[in-house]
Amino acid sequence: MNSILSKIADKSATVGVLGLGYVGIPLALRLSQVGYPTIGFDVLEDRIEGLNAGLSPIKHIEHAKIAEMRQAGFVATNDFSRAAECDVLIICVPTPLDKAHIPDLSFVTATMESIAPYLRAGQLLSLESTTWPGTTEEVLLPYVTAAGLEVGKDFYLAYSPEREDPGNIHFSTRTIPKVVGGHTPACLEVGTELYATIIDQVVAVSSTRAAEMVKLLENIHRSVNIGLVNELKIVTQKMGLDIFEIVDAAATKPFGFTPYYPGPGIGGHCIPIDPFYLTWKAKEYGVHTRFIELAGEINQAMPDYVVGKTVEALNKQGKALKGATVLALGIAYKRDVDDMRESPSVFVMEKLRDWGAEVAYSDPNVPVFPPMREHSFELTSVELSPEVIAGFDAVLLLTDHTDFDYDLIRDNARLLIDTRGKYRDGGDNIWKA
Amino acid sequence: MNSILSKIADKSATVGVLGLGYVGIPLALRLSQVGYPTIGFDVLEDRIEGLNAGLSPIKHIEHAKIAEMRQAGFVATNDFSRAAECDVLIICVPTPLDKAHIPDLSFVTATMESIAPYLRAGQLLSLESTTWPGTTEEVLLPYVTAAGLEVGKDFYLAYSPEREDPGNIHFSTRTIPKVVGGHTPACLEVGTELYATIIDQVVAVSSTRAAEMVKLLENIHRSVNIGLVNELKIVTQKMGLDIFEIVDAAATKPFGFTPYYPGPGIGGHCIPIDPFYLTWKAKEYGVHTRFIELAGEINQAMPDYVVGKTVEALNKQGKALKGATVLALGIAYKRDVDDMRESPSVFVMEKLRDWGAEVAYSDPNVPVFPPMREHSFELTSVELSPEVIAGFDAVLLLTDHTDFDYDLIRDNARLLIDTRGKYRDGGDNIWKA
Numbered sequence: 079m080n081s082i083l084s085k086i087a088d089k090s091a092t093v094g095v096l097g098l099g100y101v102g103i104p105l106a107l108r109l110s111q112v113g114y115p116t117i118g119f120d121v122l123e124d125r126i127e128g129l130n131a132g133l134s135p136i137k138h139i140e141h142a143k144i145a146e147m148r149q150a151g152f153v154a155t156n157d158f159s160r161a162a163e164c165d166v167l168i169i170c171v172p173t174p175l176d177k178a179h180i181p182d183l184s185f186v187t188a189t190m191e192s193i194a195p196y197l198r199a200g201q202l203l204s205l206e207s208t209t210w211p212g213t214t215e216e217v218l219l220p221y222v223t224a225a226g227l228e229v230g231k232d233f234y235l236a237y238s239p240e241r242e243d244p245g246n247i248h249f250s251t252r253t254i255p256k257v258v259g260g261h262t263p264a265c266l267e268v269g270t271e272l273y274a275t276i277i278d279q280v281v282a283v284s285s286t287r288a289a290e291m292v293k294l295l296e297n298i299h300r301s302v303n304i305g306l307v308n309e310l311k312i313v314t315q316k317m318g319l320d321i322f323e324i325v326d327a328a329a330t331k332p333f334g335f336t337p338y339y340p341g342p343g344i345g346g347h348c349i350p351i352d353p354f355y356l357t358w359k360a361k362e363y364g365v366h367t368r369f370i371e372l373a374g375e376i377n378q379a380m381p382d383y384v385v386g387k388t389v390e391a392l393n394k395q396g397k398a399l400k401g402a403t404v405l406a407l408g409i410a411y412k413r414d415v416d417d418m419r420e421s422p423s424v425f426v427m428e429k430l431r432d433w434g435a436e437v438a439y440s441d442p443n444v445p446v447f448p449p450m451r452e453h454s455f456e457l458t459s460v461e462l463s464p465e466v467i468a469g470f471d472a473v474l475l476l477t478d479h480t481d482f483d484y485d486l487i488r489d490n491a492r493l494l495i496d497t498r499g500k501y502r503d504g505g506d507n508i509w510k511a
Numbered sequence: 512m513n514s515i516l517s518k519i520a521d522k523s524a525t526v527g528v529l530g531l532g533y534v535g536i537p538l539a540l541r542l543s544q545v546g547y548p549t550i551g552f553d554v555l556e557d558r559i560e561g562l563n564a565g566l567s568p569i570k571h572i573e574h575a576k577i578a579e580m581r582q583a584g585f586v587a588t589n590d591f592s593r594a595a596e597c598d599v600l601i602i603c604v605p606t607p608l609d610k611a612h613i614p615d616l617s618f619v620t621a622t623m624e625s626i627a628p629y630l631r632a633g634q635l636l637s638l639e640s641t642t643w644p645g646t647t648e649e650v651l652l653p654y655v656t657a658a659g660l661e662v663g664k665d666f667y668l669a670y671s672p673e674r675e676d677p678g679n680i681h682f683s684t685r686t687i688p689k690v691v692g693g694h695t696p697a698c699l700e701v702g703t704e705l706y707a708t709i710i711d712q713v714v715a716v717s718s719t720r721a722a723e724m725v726k727l728l729e730n731i732h733r734s735v736n737i738g739l740v741n742e743l744k745i746v747t748q749k750m751g752l753d754i755f756e757i758v759d760a761a762a763t764k765p766f767g768f769t770p771y772y773p774g775p776g777i778g779g780h781c782i783p784i785d786p787f788y789l790t791w792k793a794k795e796y797g798v799h800t801r802f803i804e805l806a807g808e809i810n811q812a813m814p815d816y817v818v819g820k821t822v823e824a825l826n827k828q829g830k831a832l833k834g835a836t837v838l839a840l841g842i843a844y845k846r847d848v849d850d851m852r853e854s855p856s857v858f859v860m861e862k863l864r865d866w867g868a869e870v871a872y873s874d875p876n877v878p879v880f881p882p883m884r885e886h887s888f889e890l891t892s893v894e895l896s897p898e899v900i901a902g903f904d905a906v907l908l909l910t911d912h913t914d915f916d917y918d919l920i921r922d923n924a925r926l927l928i929d930t931r932g933k934y935r936d937g938g939d940n941i942w943k944a
Contacts, residue, residue: 211750211752212750241764243766243767246766248766249765249766253765254764254765255763255764255765257760257761257763279763281760281763283756283757283760284753284756285752287750287751287752288752288753288756288757288760289760291747291750291752291757292757292760292761295743295757295758295761295768296761296764296767296768298739298743299736299739299761299767299768299769300767300768302735302736302739302802303732303735303736305802306731306732306735306802309800309801309802310728310731310800312798313789313793313796313798313800314724316793316796316797316798317644317645317720317724317792317793317796318720319644319718319720319721319724320717320721323716323717323721324716324721324724324725324728325728327690327714327716327721327722327725328690328725328728328729328732330688330690330712330714331674331687331688331729332681332682332686332687332688333676333679333681333682334676334729334732334733335728335729335732335733336732336769356746359750360746360749360750363746363749363750364749365745365746365749367742367743367746368742368805368809369735369738369739369742369802369805372801372802372805376801
């Protein structure tokens with residue numbers, strides 16, 4: 079143990095980051111910044127070439143930062159045999175759900191398969207991917223013991239959930255406290271020491287399973303609170319009340335209340351997916367996660383609700399949605415990012431198309447509709463002008479990017495469906511949905 | 512309107528506070544403090560006599576404050592004809608649920624019946640009781656119009672939800688922002704002016720119905736978040752994880768997460784009751800409030816869960832709950848208050864008795880088990896000592912008052928069921944429930 083601890087202390091430990099996406103890249107940047115020799119692993123050729131050329135694949139990370147990391151010695155590779163060089167291995171691969179809402183750990187297991195031959199004594203292996211409680215023990219540990227290593231004695235196994243919040247200007251990788259659980263006390267010690275060199279505050283918990291549950295709780299909390307306010311949006315709209323006014327007023331209570339706002343659904347890699355990891359695992363224990371399932375049901379129904387409101391609004395003008403021209407504003411899943419993962423805007427666009435509408439979109443962060451596994455649109459972002467906006471039968475505000483000219487939109491839209499409460503004061507042409 | 516506004520401005524308006532309980536007394540204190548001639552109305556003889564003798568009926572309000580208010584001219588009465596003297600009438604009566612979970616507005620309507628003959632031009636009437644959106648319009652307004660008054664012209668009608676938080680040492684009546692909605696713009700103006708003289712920040716909303724919904728949202732938010740963490744307690748306990756450790760660790764995330772902790776159920780006049788006011792009203796609009804009902808179901812099942820854990824823990828020692836001696840620690844509904852309304856501790860005690868246990872309790876704030884509408888125990892608070900604690904087969908920590916000697920309890924209890932996570936580190940004699 080002293081060997082790995084001293085390599086961490088003097089930053090001579092080589093660190094391999096496995097999975098170079100929204101989590102792996104900021105982590106590699108931070109590791110490199112404090113002086114660790116850092117190797118990035120991925121299977122995407124484009125991603126590797128781009129990073130090695132000093133280019134950032136993520137909007138909110140500047141190219142200059144990648145170039146700087148390259149100069150400091152970082153290299154991206156798809157040669158997993160180089161895992162043998164690493165003293166520390168950190169897995170940051172996606173953990174999606176399959177179509178039946180069952181956890182898909184294939185990226186984790188594929189990564190373990192790739193590095194298994196290169197596991198050796200003295201290494202620390204840490205998983206950062208969000209997953210069900212027990213994954214580190216039940217999925218990772220067997221690879222380590224199969225390699226003849228004794229965890230806690232000559233190998234260290236930890237789980238430390240990523241807490242990246244793309245687009246958050248108040249917190250960075252370094253300033254977001256990091257939870258760590260170890261398979262044994264020695265594993266916890268080594269994991270804590272490693273993260274303490276790159277993160278201001280490390281929070282040790284009693285096991286990898288506890289650490290896994292912490293991350294799920296964080297995202298379950300968000301999913302349920304958003305589900306609740308989405309349900310209350312439906313209830314209050316029926317009563318002729320404006321949920322945004324009500325949340326704003328409730329938020330003036332200085333204790334006991336945290337504002338959440340409704341929207342056209344939930345997106346991103348975390349909130350729509352992670353909670354169901356617990357749902358799946360809970361069944362093994364014979365217990366149910368009813369809040370998670372209710373939140374999922376309500377949040378997933380929101381795109382239909384928005385489309386229904388559009389149909390209703392057009393119908394009031396004697397128009398059908400079929401044949402109507404509709405402009406979707408904002409297709410990234412949240413404000414000021416370019417991330418399209420699970421974006422509810424895309425579900426809304428698909429449903430509009432299914433109803434027979436002619437759909438266009440405008441998003442300053444997404445100039446061309448990207449290839450997606452489940453969705454396909456051959457569209458490029460429309461440039462907004464008074465004429466363009468006025469040319470559509472309906473304009474739907476789905477993601478409230480800062481860069482939109484909201485006065486221009488309000489002043490020219492014939493019919494504006496506001497799903498974000500951006501137009502609190504309303505207007506004759508505005509429907510709140 | 513100028514008449515009432517100038518009486519508010521120079522504090523010459525006589526203010527009647529109807530209902531002298533957890534809300535009315537702090538409000539009367541504050542009104543009297545800024546100089547309004549204040550009259551308190553109630554139907555309870557004892558309450559009136561006590562207040563007029565300068566005695567506080569509430570633990571967290573000192574007698575001296577009542578005496579001071581008396582010296583400033585405050586008087587309590589059950590003579591509702593004195594409502595005629597009042598320029599401002601503020602209703603602060605309870606709004607419970609009946610046994611079928613249907614809103615019971617009988618205290619509100621009884622109050623309106625009592626004051627109806629004395630309503631007159633120039634008055635402001637404000638309702639502070641928590642209730643369903645539409646109550647002010649649908650229940651109060653008819654009394655006013657029946658009196659021949661024109662609301663917004665010669666009479667002012669408002670709704671302003673109370674936000675009292677008994678035992679909160681950080682905020683007082685004055686420093687908790689107050690939401691106000693008026694039946695007309697003139698009503699809003701008069702209501703806002705009145706409250707602005709006693710509260711630091713007044714938050715105007717667009718209608719009495721919006722203001723009614725704000726208060727419900729605040730308590731629905733709490734009920735659902737507590738329900739969620741109670742459900743997750745059950746799930747994580749099955750998985751062998753400690754929910755308190757997990758919430759503590761999640762709470763280190765500096766954004767997007769607010770910690771709520773599980774317990775033996777929910778109590779007090781607000782959280783178990785208010786959400787169902789919306790549930791009831793929503794049905795009129797053909798919509799459902801599924802989060803509220805799920806939270807209610809789970810929170811109401813918590814006392815049974817705690818009793819079940821007690822049965823399990825005793826069983827492990829080969830003991831039945833029948834005939835066992837059990838000590839309940841803390842019977843007020845939350846920490847450091849003496850308020851017994853809807854206290855989950857009482858439900859736990861009843862269930863223990865039903866199982867055949869011999870039940871005692873200790874609560875520094877409740878020396879004698881008070882008469883309650885739905886519950887009956889002839890008990891006085893047990894003084895805690897090593898011998899007393901060790902004499903019980905099981906000790907249940909239900910309400911974690913500051914005044915308990917937690918080391919004494921842990922060191923002497925044979926079996927300690929901790930429902931509050933007070934003993935984070937556990938112990939051989941401790942069961943977390």
